[in-house]
Amino acid sequence: MKTVQFREALREAMSEEMRRDKNVFLMGEEVAEYNGAYKVSQGMLDEFGPKRVIDTPIAELGFAGIGVGASMNGLRPIVEFMTWNFAILAADQIINSAAKMLQMSGGQYHCPIVFRGGNGTAGQLAATHSQSFEAFYAHVPGLKVITPSTPADAKGLLKSAIRDNDPVVFLESEKMYGDKDEIPEGEYLIPIGVADTKRKGADVTIVSFGKIIKVAHAAADVLAKEGIECEIIDLRTIRPIDYPAVVESIKKTNRCVVVEESWPLASISSEIAYHVQRYAFDYLDAPVMRVTQTDTPFAFSPTLIDEALPNVDRIVKAVKATLYRN
């Protein structure tokens, strides 16, 4: 094992795949000469040159579409969005073009493309710069959606995403790029669509994903001191969701709390709750609980941020509610 930052894990994944396959290239705003707005692609221009590490103008719809077209014509683009908030401008090409190409063309054209970048809240960046897109893109058949929470998962999943023949939405976080953790030496891949049990426990299943899972871990530590053992399932992939992993855990714990960074309506937590009541109904000893962001746009002031985001306290309360304790 070796210790790397999240951004380095992503860079290793891209660089290894670019060495392996000359059809893989990276493009986006500031990815080349500036070495990436968040330094994910640092040094890649030096290694691969301007043909394969390409700076774009601020034209998300245009360069996402160019990526889609290139992928229809045999290349394997990695399109970086400075953050996913700006990819809203490119959503037409992701949703209307990439996601539907294979079906519309009756199987003739497919889009092996990865769209990646920072997702979710990142401090006091106010309403437009703080959105999480798991639920938005998970809604769309034809896409795959990945949200890693550790450097090791990020590398293995990004490599799989680049090799995948379908369009992949890969959601990172500005707030995670500096996270350091161990990753395996040498080449490895992590399959898309497989959840990971990040913490074992017999009392309550916490389902989460992305950077907010760290708060779930902190809550689990607090609860452990009170003798409550949480099992934490990191979905890692949001489409397809590894439902069996969730259901199997609930068969053991009989209780479920979903922790999600984004809003409650039409969310991943509502999806999990539906699935659990449908397929694990007989195993449940309490209603499924969830902890999400408040049902409001993300505001600037620190006090409003404290109010908006899931926190340890709320998770502890939700877990205890499933145990009928307070």
Add this chain to the structure above:
Amino acid sequence: MIMATKSASAPKKTTRKSAAKSQLKFSKEQYIKWYKDMLLMRKFEEKAGQLYIQQKFGGFCHLYIGQEAVVAGTVSGSRPTDKHMTAYRDHAHPIGLGTDPRVLMAELYGRTTGCSKGKGGSMHFFDKEKNFMGGHGIVGAQIPMGAGVAFAEKYNETDNVVFVSMGDGAVRQGALHETFNMAMNWKLPVIFIIENNNYAMGTSVERTTNVTDLSKIGDSYEMPSQSVNGMSPEAVHEAIEEAATRARNGEGPTLLDIRTYRYKGHSMSDPQKYRTKEEVAEYQAQDPVEHCLQVIKDNKFLTEEEIKEIQDWVKKEVQESIEFAENSPYPEGKELYEDVYMQEDYPYIIEY
């Protein structure tokens, strides 16, 4: 370094000689006002930058330092009933329009007394009273919105004009082209201002296009377009006035490629490896605040004492802004549920 080699109205390398009184096109009062306003913008932001580094507030902080003449000339060349909209580099615009710097500082601090109640922060200053319609964070979003504001003015048959500012990077958004076409076709009273500081973060204009003269972008829509020296409040004022007159006469939009320069980084965390210190110095030598002060001195518009009074007043305004901000409360958590819908009893999902 592309700006120095550009055509006509690009700022010249030499410091401009200040004109003697008889040659001046603008009044004493105008120079004093420009000086006072731009000095306030400059000092407000210098302080904001320091406070940001001291972590008195968070978020992004994009400074307008160096670009002040663009706002100064736009405000003096427009009418108080006109409307203004810009991107996230938005501290100077409301100052130029007369917003109390106290509420702006309070917004940076995320306090309830801020111009957006602490909900918007640095990128989202708003002041309806002064017709300042924001402060927008998505690059290019304000271009169609600004045209829409102009659409409403035309619809209501006013003779107000709308000023929409954008960066040189923003002109690469497709929305600009869609908007230019409609704005021209419908002759909307909107002036598109490119605050052309030659860089979008670390990307120079010449690295993103083969048409580096941004005033040409209007050509395919036959939109009257012009490059303007953005280090000169006089030049900006004249161009704005001319464009506004055209718009008020029902002749529609104008594109102004106003060539300016930001002395500071893109935001507070920019190592600025994409440009040289010499390039920055070259523009600092044409500093618009210093220029106005020089004109005032050369023409003896003010005594040394009166100048000092202005400088002291600015200092005091900034200091009091900080005190005001620091003594103001943060919003309470429940205020998250205000200002999201106009409907007062909107049924939010509330789970805690």
